Amino acid sequence: MESILKKVLSTVSADYVEVRLEEKSRTSVVYVGKELEDAGTKTVLGGNVRVYHKGGWGFASFNDLNELPRCARDAVNQARLIGGDAAGLARVPVVHEIVDEKVGLDPRDVSLEEKEELVRRYNQIILNSPKVQTSRVVYRDTIVKEVFGNSEGCYIEQEKVYTGISYSAIARDGINLQRAWGSKGDRRGYRVVTDLEHEIEKSVKDAVDLLSAPKVSPGQYTVILDPELSGVFVHEAFGHLSEADFLYDNPELLEKMKPGTRFGPDELSIVDDGSLPQENGYNRYDDEGVLSRRTYLIREGILSGHLHSRETAGRMGEEPTGNARALDYRFRPIVRMSCTYIEPREWKFEEMLSEVKDGIYAIGVLGGQTGLEMFTFTAMKAYLIKDGKLGPMVRDVVLSGNVFETLMNIDAIGDDLRLKGGLGGCGKQGQSPLPVSDGGPHIRVKKILIG
Numbered sequence: 001m002e003s004i005l006k007k008v009l010s011t012v013s014a015d016y017v018e019v020r021l022e023e024k025s026r027t028s029v030v031y032v033g034k035e036l037e038d039a040g041t042k043t044v045l046g047g048n049v050r051v052y053h054k055g056g057w058g059f060a061s062f063n064d065l066n067e068l069p070r071c072a073r074d075a076v077n078q079a080r081l082i083g084g085d086a087a088g089l090a091r092v093p094v095v096h097e098i099v100d101e102k103v104g105l106d107p108r109d110v111s112l113e114e115k116e117e118l119v120r121r122y123n124q125i126i127l128n129s130p131k132v133q134t135s136r137v138v139y140r141d142t143i144v145k146e147v148f149g150n151s152e153g154c155y156i157e158q159e160k161v162y163t164g165i166s167y168s169a170i171a172r173d174g175i176n177l178q179r180a181w182g183s184k185g186d187r188r189g190y191r192v193v194t195d196l197e198h199e200i201e202k203s204v205k206d207a208v209d210l211l212s213a214p215k216v217s218p219g220q221y222t223v224i225l226d227p228e229l230s231g232v233f234v235h236e237a238f239g240h241l242s243e244a245d246f247l248y249d250n251p252e253l254l255e256k257m258k259p260g261t262r263f264g265p266d267e268l269s270i271v272d273d274g275s276l277p278q279e280n281g282y283n284r285y286d287d288e289g290v291l292s293r294r295t296y297l298i299r300e301g302i303l304s305g306h307l308h309s310r311e312t313a314g315r316m317g318e319e320p321t322g323n324a325r326a327l328d329y330r331f332r333p334i335v336r337m338s339c340t341y342i343e344p345r346e347w348k349f350e351e352m353l354s355e356v357k358d359g360i361y362a363i364g365v366l367g368g369q370t371g372l373e374m375f376t377f378t379a380m381k382a383y384l385i386k387d388g389k390l391g392p393m394v395r396d397v398v399l400s401g402n403v404f405e406t407l408m409n410i411d412a413i414g415d416d417l418r419l420k421g422g423l424g425g426c427g428k429q430g431q432s433p434l435p436v437s438d439g440g441p442h443i444r445v446k447k448i449l450i451g
Helices: 002-010 065-082 112-127 197-212 227-242 251-256 310-316 349-354 403-408
Strands: 016-032 035-053 056-062 096-098 132-150 155-173 176-186 219-225 270-273 294-299 339-342 358-363 367-371 374-378 381-386 389-394 398-402 410-413 418-420 426-428 431-434 437-440 443-450
Touching: 002 016, 002 065, 002 132, 016 065, 016 112, 035 065, 035 112, 056 065, 112 132, 112 155, 112 197, 132 197, 155 197, 176 197, 197 381, 219 227, 219 349, 227 270, 227 294, 227 339, 227 358, 227 367, 227 374, 227 403, 227 418, 227 437, 374 403, 398 403, 403 410, 403 443
Parallel strands: 096 155, 219 358, 339 437
Antiparallel strands: 016 035, 016 132, 035 056, 132 155, 155 176, 219 443, 270 294, 270 339, 358 381, 367 374, 374 398, 381 389, 398 443, 410 443, 418 437, 426 431
Protein backbone atom coordinates (compact mmCIF):
# COMPACT_ATOMS: atom_id res chain seq x y z
CA MET A 1 0.00 0.00 0.00
CA GLU A 2 2.83 2.40 0.77
CA SER A 3 4.23 2.02 -2.74
CA ILE A 4 0.82 2.81 -4.27
CA LEU A 5 0.50 6.00 -2.22
CA LYS A 6 4.04 7.12 -3.02
CA LYS A 7 3.49 6.59 -6.73
CA VAL A 8 0.34 8.75 -6.74
CA LEU A 9 1.89 11.44 -4.53
CA SER A 10 4.90 11.68 -6.82
CA THR A 11 2.68 12.58 -9.78
CA VAL A 12 0.90 15.52 -8.09
CA SER A 13 2.32 19.03 -8.37
CA ALA A 14 1.09 21.18 -5.45
CA ASP A 15 2.36 22.72 -2.21
CA TYR A 16 0.98 19.84 -0.15
CA VAL A 17 -0.87 16.58 -0.88
CA GLU A 18 -2.22 13.88 1.42
CA VAL A 19 -3.99 10.58 0.81
CA ARG A 20 -6.11 8.75 3.39
CA LEU A 21 -7.47 5.22 2.91
CA GLU A 22 -10.00 3.63 5.24
CA GLU A 23 -11.73 0.31 5.85
CA LYS A 24 -14.53 0.46 8.43
CA SER A 25 -16.38 -2.58 9.71
CA ARG A 26 -19.33 -1.99 12.05
CA THR A 27 -21.42 -4.55 13.95
CA SER A 28 -24.72 -3.39 15.44
CA VAL A 29 -27.43 -4.99 17.57
CA VAL A 30 -30.47 -2.81 18.34
CA TYR A 31 -33.55 -3.58 20.43
CA VAL A 32 -36.45 -1.12 20.64
CA GLY A 33 -39.14 -2.31 23.00
CA LYS A 34 -39.64 -6.01 22.37
CA GLU A 35 -38.41 -5.84 18.79
CA LEU A 36 -34.96 -6.66 17.44
CA GLU A 37 -34.53 -3.88 14.89
CA ASP A 38 -31.00 -4.54 13.67
CA ALA A 39 -28.32 -7.22 13.94
CA GLY A 40 -25.45 -7.52 11.52
CA THR A 41 -22.12 -6.29 10.24
CA LYS A 42 -21.40 -3.80 7.46
CA THR A 43 -18.04 -3.01 5.90
CA VAL A 44 -17.21 0.11 3.89
CA LEU A 45 -14.01 0.87 1.96
CA GLY A 46 -12.98 4.28 0.72
CA GLY A 47 -10.43 7.02 0.68
CA ASN A 48 -9.73 10.61 -0.19
CA VAL A 49 -7.15 13.01 -1.54
CA ARG A 50 -6.68 16.47 -0.08
CA VAL A 51 -4.52 19.13 -1.72
CA TYR A 52 -3.33 22.50 -0.42
CA HIS A 53 -1.91 25.01 -2.91
CA LYS A 54 -1.27 28.72 -2.34
CA GLY A 55 -3.98 28.98 0.30
CA GLY A 56 -6.60 26.94 -1.57
CA TRP A 57 -7.84 23.46 -0.66
CA GLY A 58 -9.04 20.69 -2.95
CA PHE A 59 -10.72 17.48 -1.81
CA ALA A 60 -12.04 14.36 -3.53
CA SER A 61 -13.17 11.03 -2.10
CA PHE A 62 -13.61 7.61 -3.70
CA ASN A 63 -14.76 4.04 -3.02
CA ASP A 64 -12.59 2.35 -5.63
CA LEU A 65 -8.80 2.47 -5.28
CA ASN A 66 -8.54 2.64 -9.07
CA GLU A 67 -10.12 6.11 -8.82
CA LEU A 68 -7.22 7.43 -6.71
CA PRO A 69 -5.21 8.97 -9.59
CA ARG A 70 -8.28 10.72 -11.01
CA CYS A 71 -9.29 12.04 -7.59
CA ALA A 72 -5.78 13.38 -7.10
CA ARG A 73 -6.05 15.34 -10.34
CA ASP A 74 -9.50 16.64 -9.38
CA ALA A 75 -8.29 17.79 -5.96
CA VAL A 76 -5.33 19.61 -7.51
CA ASN A 77 -7.58 21.40 -9.99
CA GLN A 78 -9.92 22.49 -7.18
CA ALA A 79 -7.05 23.84 -5.06
CA ARG A 80 -5.56 25.77 -7.98
CA LEU A 81 -8.96 27.19 -8.92
CA ILE A 82 -9.82 28.31 -5.38
CA GLY A 83 -6.45 29.81 -4.52
CA GLY A 84 -6.40 32.34 -1.70
CA ASP A 85 -3.84 33.85 0.60
CA ALA A 86 -0.32 32.57 0.96
CA ALA A 87 -0.67 31.34 4.55
CA GLY A 88 1.17 28.04 4.86
CA LEU A 89 0.64 24.94 6.97
CA ALA A 90 2.49 24.67 10.27
CA ARG A 91 5.50 22.39 10.00
CA VAL A 92 5.42 19.03 11.80
CA PRO A 93 7.85 16.10 12.03
CA VAL A 94 7.73 13.52 9.24
CA VAL A 95 6.86 10.11 10.71
CA HIS A 96 6.76 6.54 9.46
CA GLU A 97 4.89 4.26 11.84
CA ILE A 98 2.55 1.28 12.00
CA VAL A 99 0.45 1.71 15.15
CA ASP A 100 -0.54 -1.41 17.09
CA GLU A 101 -3.92 -1.11 18.85
CA LYS A 102 -4.03 -2.62 22.35
CA VAL A 103 -7.42 -4.02 23.39
CA GLY A 104 -8.53 -6.54 25.95
CA LEU A 105 -11.13 -8.93 24.56
CA ASP A 106 -11.36 -8.06 20.87
CA PRO A 107 -15.03 -7.74 19.81
CA ARG A 108 -14.11 -9.59 16.61
CA ASP A 109 -13.56 -12.66 18.79
CA VAL A 110 -17.15 -12.56 20.10
CA SER A 111 -19.91 -14.01 17.92
CA LEU A 112 -22.89 -11.99 16.73
CA GLU A 113 -25.11 -14.48 18.59
CA GLU A 114 -23.38 -13.69 21.89
CA LYS A 115 -23.73 -9.96 21.29
CA GLU A 116 -27.43 -10.32 20.50
CA GLU A 117 -28.01 -12.40 23.64
CA LEU A 118 -26.29 -9.74 25.78
CA VAL A 119 -28.40 -6.92 24.32
CA ARG A 120 -31.60 -8.98 24.64
CA ARG A 121 -30.85 -9.68 28.31
CA TYR A 122 -30.22 -6.00 29.06
CA ASN A 123 -33.37 -5.02 27.19
CA GLN A 124 -35.47 -7.48 29.18
CA ILE A 125 -34.21 -5.99 32.47
CA ILE A 126 -35.66 -2.65 31.37
CA LEU A 127 -38.96 -4.12 30.20
CA ASN A 128 -39.44 -6.09 33.43
CA SER A 129 -40.60 -2.93 35.21
CA PRO A 130 -44.38 -2.48 34.91
CA LYS A 131 -43.93 1.31 34.85
CA VAL A 132 -41.66 1.20 31.77
CA GLN A 133 -43.45 1.96 28.54
CA THR A 134 -40.59 1.19 26.18
CA SER A 135 -36.86 0.63 25.96
CA ARG A 136 -33.96 1.10 23.62
CA VAL A 137 -30.65 -0.80 23.81
CA VAL A 138 -27.96 -0.32 21.16
CA TYR A 139 -24.71 -2.29 20.93
CA ARG A 140 -22.04 -1.30 18.43
CA ASP A 141 -18.43 -2.18 17.71
CA THR A 142 -16.43 -0.46 14.99
CA ILE A 143 -13.09 -1.54 13.57
CA VAL A 144 -11.32 1.16 11.56
CA LYS A 145 -8.15 0.50 9.56
CA GLU A 146 -6.51 3.66 8.23
CA VAL A 147 -3.55 4.37 5.96
CA PHE A 148 -2.20 7.90 5.65
CA GLY A 149 0.54 9.32 3.46
CA ASN A 150 1.54 12.80 2.36
CA SER A 151 3.89 14.56 -0.02
CA GLU A 152 6.26 15.40 2.86
CA GLY A 153 7.14 11.71 3.25
CA CYS A 154 4.80 10.79 6.12
CA TYR A 155 3.34 7.25 6.17
CA ILE A 156 1.13 5.92 8.99
CA GLU A 157 -1.03 2.83 9.42
CA GLN A 158 -3.48 2.79 12.35
CA GLU A 159 -6.16 0.39 13.55
CA LYS A 160 -8.88 1.61 15.92
CA VAL A 161 -11.23 -0.70 17.82
CA TYR A 162 -14.30 0.89 19.42
CA THR A 163 -16.87 -0.98 21.52
CA GLY A 164 -19.90 0.59 23.16
CA ILE A 165 -23.48 0.25 24.33
CA SER A 166 -26.30 2.61 25.24
CA TYR A 167 -29.55 1.85 27.04
CA SER A 168 -32.60 3.90 27.93
CA ALA A 169 -35.86 3.39 29.78
CA ILE A 170 -38.97 5.50 29.30
CA ALA A 171 -41.39 5.25 32.21
CA ARG A 172 -44.99 6.42 32.03
CA ASP A 173 -47.74 7.42 34.41
CA GLY A 174 -50.67 8.79 32.44
CA ILE A 175 -49.33 11.67 30.34
CA ASN A 176 -46.20 11.92 32.49
CA LEU A 177 -43.22 10.44 30.59
CA GLN A 178 -39.74 10.28 32.12
CA ARG A 179 -36.51 8.96 30.62
CA ALA A 180 -33.26 7.75 32.12
CA TRP A 181 -30.35 6.37 30.18
CA GLY A 182 -26.71 5.35 30.27
CA SER A 183 -23.87 4.69 27.87
CA LYS A 184 -20.50 2.95 28.04
CA GLY A 185 -17.85 2.84 25.35
CA ASP A 186 -14.13 3.18 24.72
CA ARG A 187 -11.13 1.43 23.15
CA ARG A 188 -10.60 -1.21 25.88
CA GLY A 189 -12.45 -4.05 24.16
CA TYR A 190 -15.63 -6.05 24.55
CA ARG A 191 -15.61 -6.28 28.34
CA VAL A 192 -16.58 -2.61 28.59
CA VAL A 193 -20.15 -3.62 27.68
CA THR A 194 -20.46 -6.68 29.95
CA ASP A 195 -21.68 -6.96 33.57
CA LEU A 196 -23.84 -3.82 33.35
CA GLU A 197 -26.97 -5.34 34.88
CA HIS A 198 -26.74 -3.25 38.06
CA GLU A 199 -26.27 0.01 36.13
CA ILE A 200 -29.23 -0.77 33.89
CA GLU A 201 -31.43 -1.56 36.88
CA LYS A 202 -30.39 1.79 38.36
CA SER A 203 -31.44 3.62 35.19
CA VAL A 204 -34.83 1.90 35.29
CA LYS A 205 -35.28 2.95 38.93
CA ASP A 206 -34.32 6.54 38.05
CA ALA A 207 -36.91 6.69 35.26
CA VAL A 208 -39.63 5.35 37.57
CA ASP A 209 -38.63 7.61 40.49
CA LEU A 210 -38.72 10.67 38.23
CA LEU A 211 -42.44 10.06 37.64
CA SER A 212 -43.20 11.06 41.21
CA ALA A 213 -40.43 13.65 41.63
CA PRO A 214 -41.66 17.26 41.87
CA LYS A 215 -40.56 19.87 39.36
CA VAL A 216 -37.72 22.08 40.54
CA SER A 217 -38.56 25.63 41.59
CA PRO A 218 -36.91 28.09 39.18
CA GLY A 219 -34.23 30.37 40.55
CA GLN A 220 -30.55 30.94 41.08
CA TYR A 221 -28.75 28.17 42.96
CA THR A 222 -25.37 26.92 44.03
CA VAL A 223 -25.08 23.70 42.01
CA ILE A 224 -22.84 20.68 42.35
CA LEU A 225 -22.31 18.97 38.99
CA ASP A 226 -21.47 15.26 38.95
CA PRO A 227 -18.43 14.15 36.87
CA GLU A 228 -20.54 13.27 33.82
CA LEU A 229 -22.31 16.63 33.74
CA SER A 230 -19.10 18.57 34.45
CA GLY A 231 -17.51 16.75 31.49
CA VAL A 232 -20.38 17.57 29.15
CA PHE A 233 -20.29 21.17 30.34
CA VAL A 234 -16.57 21.61 29.69
CA HIS A 235 -16.84 19.90 26.28
CA GLU A 236 -19.91 21.64 24.94
CA ALA A 237 -19.75 25.05 26.60
CA PHE A 238 -15.99 25.67 26.56
CA GLY A 239 -14.23 23.06 24.43
CA HIS A 240 -15.86 24.12 21.16
CA LEU A 241 -14.86 27.73 21.82
CA SER A 242 -11.25 26.50 21.95
CA GLU A 243 -11.34 25.00 18.44
CA ALA A 244 -9.23 27.36 16.35
CA ASP A 245 -11.14 26.99 13.07
CA PHE A 246 -14.11 28.48 14.91
CA LEU A 247 -11.96 31.24 16.38
CA TYR A 248 -9.88 32.76 13.60
CA ASP A 249 -12.92 33.74 11.54
CA ASN A 250 -14.54 35.46 14.55
CA PRO A 251 -12.42 38.47 15.64
CA GLU A 252 -14.69 39.33 18.58
CA LEU A 253 -14.51 35.82 20.02
CA LEU A 254 -10.80 35.55 19.22
CA GLU A 255 -10.20 38.61 21.39
CA LYS A 256 -12.17 37.04 24.25
CA MET A 257 -10.21 33.79 23.86
CA LYS A 258 -6.82 35.48 24.00
CA PRO A 259 -4.11 33.48 25.82
CA GLY A 260 -3.23 35.06 29.14
CA THR A 261 -6.84 36.01 29.93
CA ARG A 262 -8.18 34.88 33.30
CA PHE A 263 -11.06 32.45 32.92
CA GLY A 264 -11.46 30.96 36.37
CA PRO A 265 -10.01 30.45 39.85
CA ASP A 266 -6.41 29.35 40.31
CA GLU A 267 -7.60 25.78 40.94
CA LEU A 268 -9.21 25.47 37.49
CA SER A 269 -7.30 23.65 34.74
CA ILE A 270 -8.93 22.26 31.59
CA VAL A 271 -7.09 19.80 29.35
CA ASP A 272 -7.63 18.20 25.96
CA ASP A 273 -5.51 15.06 25.64
CA GLY A 274 -5.76 12.79 22.60
CA SER A 275 -2.78 10.71 23.74
CA LEU A 276 -4.61 8.73 26.48
CA PRO A 277 -4.58 5.09 25.28
CA GLN A 278 -7.88 3.19 25.30
CA GLU A 279 -10.04 6.26 25.87
CA ASN A 280 -12.77 6.86 23.29
CA GLY A 281 -11.07 10.05 22.10
CA TYR A 282 -7.60 8.51 21.79
CA ASN A 283 -5.64 8.80 18.54
CA ARG A 284 -1.95 8.12 18.23
CA TYR A 285 -1.96 10.44 15.20
CA ASP A 286 -4.70 12.73 13.97
CA ASP A 287 -6.00 12.69 10.39
CA GLU A 288 -3.17 14.97 9.23
CA GLY A 289 -0.50 12.62 10.59
CA VAL A 290 0.23 14.87 13.58
CA LEU A 291 1.10 13.22 16.88
CA SER A 292 -1.68 13.68 19.44
CA ARG A 293 -0.69 15.41 22.65
CA ARG A 294 -1.84 16.92 25.94
CA THR A 295 -2.94 20.55 25.52
CA TYR A 296 -3.84 22.84 28.39
CA LEU A 297 -6.77 25.06 27.40
CA ILE A 298 -6.92 26.68 30.84
CA ARG A 299 -4.06 26.31 33.29
CA GLU A 300 -4.48 27.52 36.87
CA GLY A 301 -7.33 29.78 35.81
CA ILE A 302 -5.53 31.36 32.82
CA LEU A 303 -6.36 30.65 29.17
CA SER A 304 -3.24 28.98 27.83
CA GLY A 305 -4.01 27.34 24.50
CA HIS A 306 -6.25 26.52 21.55
CA LEU A 307 -6.88 23.32 19.58
CA HIS A 308 -5.38 23.29 16.10
CA SER A 309 -5.06 21.72 12.71
CA ARG A 310 -1.94 22.45 10.69
CA GLU A 311 -3.78 25.18 8.80
CA THR A 312 -5.14 27.00 11.87
CA ALA A 313 -1.80 26.73 13.63
CA GLY A 314 -0.10 28.27 10.59
CA ARG A 315 -2.65 31.08 10.37
CA MET A 316 -2.45 31.92 14.08
CA GLY A 317 1.28 31.37 14.55
CA GLU A 318 0.78 28.65 17.15
CA GLU A 319 1.81 25.00 17.49
CA PRO A 320 -0.25 22.17 15.95
CA THR A 321 -1.95 20.09 18.65
CA GLY A 322 -2.99 16.95 16.75
CA ASN A 323 -6.70 17.83 16.71
CA ALA A 324 -7.49 17.64 12.98
CA ARG A 325 -10.05 14.84 12.75
CA ALA A 326 -12.56 13.58 10.21
CA LEU A 327 -15.60 11.39 10.82
CA ASP A 328 -14.55 9.12 7.97
CA TYR A 329 -13.01 9.17 4.48
CA ARG A 330 -15.93 11.16 3.05
CA PHE A 331 -15.04 14.25 5.07
CA ARG A 332 -12.18 16.73 5.34
CA PRO A 333 -10.40 16.89 8.70
CA ILE A 334 -11.53 19.81 10.86
CA VAL A 335 -10.48 20.88 14.34
CA ARG A 336 -12.09 18.57 16.92
CA MET A 337 -11.66 17.76 20.57
CA SER A 338 -10.36 14.38 21.70
CA CYS A 339 -10.49 13.75 25.47
CA THR A 340 -11.45 16.98 27.25
CA TYR A 341 -11.70 17.25 31.01
CA ILE A 342 -11.28 19.33 34.15
CA GLU A 343 -8.27 18.32 36.20
CA PRO A 344 -9.08 17.13 39.74
CA ARG A 345 -8.14 19.03 42.91
CA GLU A 346 -8.48 18.29 46.63
CA TRP A 347 -12.16 18.58 47.54
CA LYS A 348 -14.14 15.57 48.77
CA PHE A 349 -17.77 15.43 47.64
CA GLU A 350 -18.97 15.41 51.25
CA GLU A 351 -16.98 18.58 51.97
CA MET A 352 -18.51 20.34 48.96
CA LEU A 353 -21.96 19.28 50.03
CA SER A 354 -21.56 20.34 53.67
CA GLU A 355 -21.02 24.02 52.74
CA VAL A 356 -24.20 24.38 50.66
CA LYS A 357 -27.20 25.78 52.52
CA ASP A 358 -29.70 25.78 49.64
CA GLY A 359 -28.64 24.22 46.35
CA ILE A 360 -28.97 21.45 43.80
CA TYR A 361 -26.96 18.33 43.03
CA ALA A 362 -27.30 17.74 39.25
CA ILE A 363 -26.50 14.32 37.79
CA GLY A 364 -26.07 13.24 34.18
CA VAL A 365 -27.44 14.97 31.13
CA LEU A 366 -30.46 14.48 28.88
CA GLY A 367 -29.54 17.12 26.32
CA GLY A 368 -28.62 20.72 25.77
CA GLN A 369 -27.39 23.36 23.39
CA THR A 370 -24.79 26.08 23.18
CA GLY A 371 -24.62 29.36 21.27
CA LEU A 372 -21.27 31.12 21.39
CA GLU A 373 -20.71 31.66 25.13
CA MET A 374 -24.29 30.84 26.21
CA PHE A 375 -25.31 27.33 27.25
CA THR A 376 -28.38 25.36 28.32
CA PHE A 377 -28.25 21.80 29.69
CA THR A 378 -30.94 19.52 31.08
CA ALA A 379 -29.79 17.27 33.92
CA MET A 380 -31.04 13.68 33.82
CA LYS A 381 -31.94 13.90 37.51
CA ALA A 382 -31.16 16.09 40.49
CA TYR A 383 -31.54 16.36 44.25
CA LEU A 384 -32.18 19.38 46.41
CA ILE A 385 -29.46 20.29 48.91
CA LYS A 386 -30.58 21.69 52.26
CA ASP A 387 -28.22 22.63 55.10
CA GLY A 388 -25.39 20.50 53.71
CA LYS A 389 -27.47 17.35 53.16
CA LEU A 390 -29.08 15.77 50.10
CA GLY A 391 -32.84 16.18 49.98
CA PRO A 392 -35.54 14.79 47.68
CA MET A 393 -35.19 14.13 43.96
CA VAL A 394 -36.44 16.85 41.60
CA ARG A 395 -36.93 16.86 37.84
CA ASP A 396 -36.96 19.23 34.87
CA VAL A 397 -33.68 20.78 36.02
CA VAL A 398 -32.43 23.01 33.21
CA LEU A 399 -29.12 24.80 33.82
CA SER A 400 -28.30 27.89 31.76
CA GLY A 401 -25.86 30.74 31.75
CA ASN A 402 -22.77 32.36 30.27
CA VAL A 403 -19.79 30.01 30.13
CA PHE A 404 -17.25 32.71 31.03
CA GLU A 405 -19.23 33.79 34.09
CA THR A 406 -19.85 30.16 35.09
CA LEU A 407 -16.17 29.25 34.95
CA MET A 408 -15.37 32.21 37.21
CA ASN A 409 -18.06 31.03 39.65
CA ILE A 410 -16.51 27.59 40.21
CA ASP A 411 -15.55 27.56 43.89
CA ALA A 412 -14.74 23.88 44.55
CA ILE A 413 -13.21 21.13 42.39
CA GLY A 414 -13.31 17.52 43.52
CA ASP A 415 -10.65 14.81 43.70
CA ASP A 416 -12.74 12.18 41.86
CA LEU A 417 -11.96 12.59 38.14
CA ARG A 418 -13.92 10.27 35.86
CA LEU A 419 -13.63 10.10 32.07
CA LYS A 420 -16.51 8.95 29.90
CA GLY A 421 -16.67 7.87 26.30
CA GLY A 422 -19.92 6.22 25.39
CA LEU A 423 -21.58 4.97 22.24
CA GLY A 424 -22.30 8.34 20.70
CA GLY A 425 -19.92 11.20 20.06
CA CYS A 426 -19.49 14.83 19.13
CA GLY A 427 -21.11 16.65 16.22
CA LYS A 428 -19.73 19.53 14.19
CA GLN A 429 -20.30 20.72 10.61
CA GLY A 430 -22.31 17.63 9.74
CA GLN A 431 -19.68 15.20 11.03
CA SER A 432 -21.37 13.16 13.76
CA PRO A 433 -20.91 11.13 15.88
CA LEU A 434 -17.13 11.49 16.17
CA PRO A 435 -15.70 9.41 19.07
CA VAL A 436 -14.61 11.63 21.96
CA SER A 437 -14.22 11.42 25.73
CA ASP A 438 -14.94 14.05 28.34
CA GLY A 439 -15.11 14.22 32.08
CA GLY A 440 -14.06 15.84 35.28
CA PRO A 441 -14.51 15.54 39.00
CA HIS A 442 -17.48 16.88 40.93
CA ILE A 443 -17.45 20.68 40.73
CA ARG A 444 -19.40 23.27 42.69
CA VAL A 445 -20.61 26.43 40.96
CA LYS A 446 -22.25 29.49 42.47
CA LYS A 447 -25.14 31.38 40.89
CA ILE A 448 -26.37 29.03 38.16
CA LEU A 449 -29.79 29.87 36.78
CA ILE A 450 -32.17 26.89 37.04
CA GLY A 451 -35.35 26.85 34.97
